[in-house]
Amino acid sequence: xxxxxxxxxxxxxxxxxxxxxxxxxxxxxxxxxxxxxxxxxxxxxxxxxxxxxxxxxxxxxxxxxxxxxxxxxxxxxxxxxxxxxxxxxxxxxxxxxxxxxxxxxxxxxxxxxxxxxxxxxxxxxxxxxxxxxxxxxxxxxxxxxxxxxxxxxxxxxxxxxxxxxxxxxxxxxxxxxxxxxxxxxxxxxxxxxxxxxxxxxxxxxxxxxxxxxxxxxxxxxxxxxxxxxxxxxxxxxxxxxxxxxxxxxxxxxxxxxxxxxxxxxxxxxxxxxxxxxxxxxxxxxxxxxxxxxxxxxxxxxxxxxxxxxxxxxxxxxxxxxxxxx
Numbered sequence: 021x022x023x024x025x026x027x028x029x030x031x032x033x034x035x036x037x038x039x040x041x042x043x044x045x046x047x048x049x050x051x052x053x054x055x056x057x058x059x060x061x062x063x064x065x066x067x068x069x070x071x072x073x074x075x076x077x078x079x080x081x082x083x084x085x086x087x088x089x090x091x092x093x094x095x096x097x098x099x100x101x102x103x104x105x106x107x108x109x110x111x112x113x114x115x116x117x118x119x120x121x122x123x124x125x126x127x128x129x130x131x132x133x134x135x136x137x138x139x140x141x142x143x144x145x146x147x148x149x150x151x152x153x154x155x156x157x158x159x160x161x162x163x164x165x166x167x168x169x170x171x172x173x174x175x176x177x178x179x180x181x182x183x184x185x186x187x188x189x190x191x192x193x194x195x196x197x198x199x200x201x202x203x204x205x206x207x208x209x210x211x212x213x214x215x216x217x218x219x220x221x222x223x224x225x226x227x228x229x230x231x232x233x234x235x236x237x238x239x240x241x242x243x244x245x246x247x248x249x250x251x252x253x254x255x256x257x258x259x260x261x262x263x264x265x266x267x268x269x270x271x272x273x274x275x276x277x278x279x280x281x282x283x284x285x286x287x288x289x290x291x292x293x294x295x296x297x298x299x300x301x302x303x304x305x306x307x308x309x310x311x312x313x314x315x316x317x318x319x320x321x322x323x324x325x326x327x328x329x330x331x332x333x334x335x336x337x338x339x340x341x342x343x344x345x
Contacts (some may be wrong), residue, residue: 032190036061039182045179046294047180051250053290054189055243058235058280060271061193062236067227068278070212071121074129075136076267077239079109081259083241084248085143088156091249110234111240115231116162116195124215136261143256155255160246183252188246192239197279208232262304273314275321284322 039047063076087105090096096104118129143150150156162184163173174180199205207228210218219225271283274285291311293303314321318328 032134039179044178047182049290049294051178051182051185053286054185055247056187056270056286056290057283058243058341059267060190060280061196061269062240063198064271064282065208065232065274066235066281067207067271068200068208068212069232070129070215071229071233072268073132074261074264074268075132075134076236076332077259077261077264078132078136078139079113080244080263081136081143081256082088082237083244084114084254084258085150085156085244086241087245088159088248088254089149091160092156092158098160098249099261101164101249102242102275105248106238108308110238113234114230114235114328115219115248118226121226121229123231131251133261133264136259136264140256140259145235151255153255153257155253155257156248157253159252159254161249161252162321185246188239189243192242193245193279194282196235196239200279204228212235220228255342263297266307269311273307273310273321275323277320278323281321281323288322 038050042050059076059080060163066073066076083105086108087101090104091098091101116135118206119130120135123131144152146152160177161174163171164181166172183270199209207218207223210223211225211228215225244254245260270283270289271282272284273289274283274287275281289307293306318324
């Protein structure tokens with residue numbers, strides 16, 4: 021336990037000091053990765069209740085547009101808009117959750133896919149309000165009041181955005197991790213294994229699934245709101261179904277069995293993509309190939325590599341001793 025806490029503390033310190041040694045390019049990549057970590061962790065939370073979502077960009081889009089419209093049309097400040105984006109994503113997830121989460125299997129996958137597509141078409145249809153294909157531009161960035169300094173605007177300086185998304189990621193992933201480690205998390209896993217048995221044991225299956233759905237959507241709305249203000253721009257194309265597929269692929273490549281897989285997946289794949297400068301058009305093909313390789317040769321995901329190497333080393337040590345005997 022102490023070793024895990026020490027490792028966690030070291031990782032937090034690294035994340036806090038690393039912006040000072042990175043270029044602006046890599047700082048922007050890290051901001052995108054940390055935003056994706058929240059989405060993959062939320063996607064996994066829905067998955068462990070026995071539901072596979074193909075429309076996780078739906079709450080991201082709700083949060084982004086709710087926050088952007090509030091800031092540009094009504095002049096609300098960033099911090100209120102951020103909370104409002106998360107709240108609206110969670111509220112809509114709560115309303116729809118009690119309907120769609122009663123559907124199981126492939127039908128739920130299709131419904132979530134339809135939700136994402138309907139959102140895009142609604143954003144395009146409501147052009148006078150949402151800007152249609154063009155989207156919403158000139159979304160104001162965050163600003164805070166500091167003692168002796170006064171009003172400090174983030175503007176286009178990446179460093180404050182980095183620490184803000186780090187705080188959002190830390191709180192979001194931390195809350196979902198603690199939920200999974202609690203009694204609630206044990207119920208989530210029980211639902212995935214056998215929801216009928218859980219229901220016969222007196223567990224309110226729908227309510228627990230809605231809780232996971234709303235929690236994941238709330239934090240996804242937070243990320244959507246942050247990204248809209250970070251880029252000072254948002255449009256329907258940002259929430260295409262392909263983006264939902266990327267969330268799913270990152271999680272499964274990292275390893276769906278543990279929350280660490282939802283962290284390792286995007287961190288590894290997105291970093292490698294930027295190192296080799298993979299074109300966006302080629303990403304679906306590359307990611308699909310990686311997904312197939314992981315399914316065939318590493319079904320537990322990247323997080324199982326240490327245990328596989330450990331078994332391989334112990335086997336190597338055992339073989340020479342066996343031969344001497």
